[in-house]
Amino acid sequence: MGNAGYHIIMMIAGLFLMIASAADWNILLKFIQAKSDLKLTGRYIARIAYFILGFLIFGFGFLSITGLIAL
Numbered sequence: 001m002g003n004a005g006y007h008i009i010m011m012i013a014g015l016f017l018m019i020a021s022a023a024d025w026n027i028l029l030k031f032i033q034a035k036s037d038l039k040l041t042g043r044y045i046a047r048i049a050y051f052i053l054g055f056l057i058f059g060f061g062f063l064s065i066t067g068l069i070a071l
Contacts, residue, residue: 007065014058021051 020028028050029038037046064071 003071004065007061007071010061011058011065014054014056014061017054017057018051019054021047021054 017028019025024047028034029043029046034046034050037049041049060069060071063069
């Protein structure tokens with residue numbers, strides 16, 4: 001449990017990613033990689049993909065801080 005700080009940062013980053021994609025914040029889709037994803041898939045699909053990614057990051061952070069998985 002010595003790396004709890006990293007797990008909390010993972011949870012915060014995942015939560016931010018989920019909120020930013022759900023609220024359609026432009027700052028999320030202005031990053032270089034996001035621009036290429038946006039051109040490839042369109043804005044709606046890119047937002048869904050980033051929400052799922054945020055959920056996974058948050059979930060892994062939560063599961064690791066509770067001790068159910070080891071990262």
